[in-house]
Amino acid sequence: MTKVTLTVNGKAVSREVEQRTLLVQLLRDDPASGGLGLTGTHVGCDTSQCGACTVHVDGMAVKSCTMLAVEAEGAAVTTIEGMANADGSLSPLQQAFQDHHGLQCGFCTPGMVMTAAALLAENPTPSESAVRYYLEGNICRCTGYHGIVKAIMAASGQDMPAMAAE
Amino acid sequence: MQSFDFVRPSSVAEAVAALGAEDAQPLSGGQTLLPSMKQRLAAPAVLVSLSGIAEMQGLRREGDSLVIGGATTHATVARAARTDFPALAELAGNIGDPAVRNRGTIGGSLANNDPSACYPAAALATGATIVTDRRQIAADDFFQGLFTTALEEGEIVTAVRLPIPQRANYQKFIQPASRFALVGVFVASYAGGVRVAVTGASGDGVFRWTEAEAALSDRFAADAVTGLTVEAEGMIGDLHGTPAYRANLVRVLTGRAVAAAG
Numbered sequence: 001m002t003k004v005t006l007t008v009n010g011k012a013v014s015r016e017v018e019q020r021t022l023l024v025q026l027l028r029d030d031p032a033s034g035g036l037g038l039t040g041t042h043v044g045c046d047t048s049q050c051g052a053c054t055v056h057v058d059g060m061a062v063k064s065c066t067m068l069a070v071e072a073e074g075a076a077v078t079t080i081e082g083m084a085n086a087d088g089s090l091s092p093l094q095q096a097f098q099d100h101h102g103l104q105c106g107f108c109t110p111g112m113v114m115t116a117a118a119l120l121a122e123n124p125t126p127s128e129s130a131v132r133y134y135l136e137g138n139i140c141r142c143t144g145y146h147g148i149v150k151a152i153m154a155a156s157g158q159d160m161p162a163m164a165a166e
Numbered sequence: 167m168q169s170f171d172f173v174r175p176s177s178v179a180e181a182v183a184a185l186g187a188e189d190a191q192p193l194s195g196g197q198t199l200l201p202s203m204k205q206r207l208a209a210p211a212v213l214v215s216l217s218g219i220a221e222m223q224g225l226r227r228e229g230d231s232l233v234i235g236g237a238t239t240h241a242t243v244a245r246a247a248r249t250d251f252p253a254l255a256e257l258a259g260n261i262g263d264p265a266v267r268n269r270g271t272i273g274g275s276l277a278n279n280d281p282s283a284c285y286p287a288a289a290l291a292t293g294a295t296i297v298t299d300r301r302q303i304a305a306d307d308f309f310q311g312l313f314t315t316a317l318e319e320g321e322i323v324t325a326v327r328l329p330i331p332q333r334a335n336y337q338k339f340i341q342p343a344s345r346f347a348l349v350g351v352f353v354a355s356y357a358g359g360v361r362v363a364v365t366g367a368s369g370d371g372v373f374r375w376t377e378a379e380a381a382l383s384d385r386f387a388a389d390a391v392t393g394l395t396v397e398a399e400g401m402i403g404d405l406h407g408t409p410a411y412r413a414n415l416v417r418v419l420t421g422r423a424v425a426a427a428g
Contacts, residue, residue: 002172018169019169019170019171019172019213020167020168020169020170020203022200046204047201047204048197048200048201048265048266051263051265054265057268060241060268061264061265061268062265062268062269063265063266063269066196066197066200066201066269067196067200067269068172068193068196068200068213070172070174070215071174071193071196071215071217073174115264115265118264119264134264136263136264136345137262137263137264137265137266138263
């Protein structure tokens with residue numbers, strides 16, 4: 001076991017973890033078994049393909065199923081639980097997902113929101129193609145992506161031209 | 167994933183010492199190694215993290231070369247090489263997806279030598295020098311076939327020195343499921359001649375297409391390679407493309423790379 005100390009959603013935390021514990025396990029596992037109980041981050045494929053487990057590590061989008069918890073020593077991690085406004089209401093990006101039909105079953109949504117937030121931090125007014133390109137590592141099996149792209153465009157203050165879903 | 171010991175040294179010297187342990191393996195970005203460990207294709211007894219070694223981070227210009235620390239992520243190269251070596255920045259910015267690029271490193275990619283990885287093509291086409299903790303290896307000697315390199319046990323790629331071409335371009339034809347290169351061609355033009363390296367196509371991993379190099383050194387134009395043929399023998403064949411399809415793609419993408427390099 002190794003002690004790992006990091007910041008999660010602005011709070012300093014310290015836990016004893018196995019060396020092989022993945023960051024997503026540390027985040028999600030029951031507090032009774034040494035985790036943080038933050039189950040908003042989802043595990044979809046567990047093979048770094050689907051992006052459902054995307055979180056921010058020091059501001060950068062990372063697949064938390066493909067990073068060891070011990071590698072997050074000293075890092076600042078943000079999960080979907082850290083995305084809402086201080087009063088608990090949805091952030092503009094989250095609200096845009098709701099308004100523009102950016103989710104159906106919702107399983108991919110935490111990863112989609114985290115990736116979208118990383119994109120908007122890098123590029124506050126991305127083109128539609130830039131949005132689609134940035135979502136390459138996030139898979140959604142419900143929406144056909146159109147609503148997600150629309151939501152991100154709307155959150156960036158841009159209108160997406162009316163067009164048929166591809 | 168089987169259990170292992172974990173160390174995170176802060177210098178190359180400490181990392182090399184830690185890698186002296188039995189079944190020790192370096193961990194860079196982990197975007198290949200961790201999935202391999204989950205599948206139990208790899209089960210090192212000790213993982214030596216390279217993420218805390220400051221001397222292996224970042225890019226610097228040295229004369230006509232760009233020197234990139236082995237632990238530099240694809241995302242950093244995509245941002246920081248844009249002015250000095252735009253073709254390399256573009257290659258780095260098209261590896262995997264944004265989250266993978268934030269973790270995966272150039273040293274890890276070269277050391278792994280995946281037959282469909284992008285960086286080996288850039289290293290071979292530029293005649294790069296692979297700098298390790300103990301020596302310097304020419305790219306022509308470094309890549310030795312499928313997942314095989316000149317690296318010895320416990321040897322770390324600390325940096326890569328890439329001579330900056332006058333003109334260069336990388337064309338990646340993506341495999342639609344994995345998004346790795348089904349075929350990728352890097353063309354680099356120097357005062358002394360043109361080098362062409364191909365990834366994704368051959369069962370032996372990255373290789374130089376010397377006929378195209380000769381033709382392009384003579385005349386740097388896309389149609390200089392249209393009359394050439396690439397042997398299908400030895401090319402990878404799978405449900406995404408036959409050996410003949412890949413061989414043809416090598417020629418087509420080389421022409422496109424030359425056109426794009428201007």
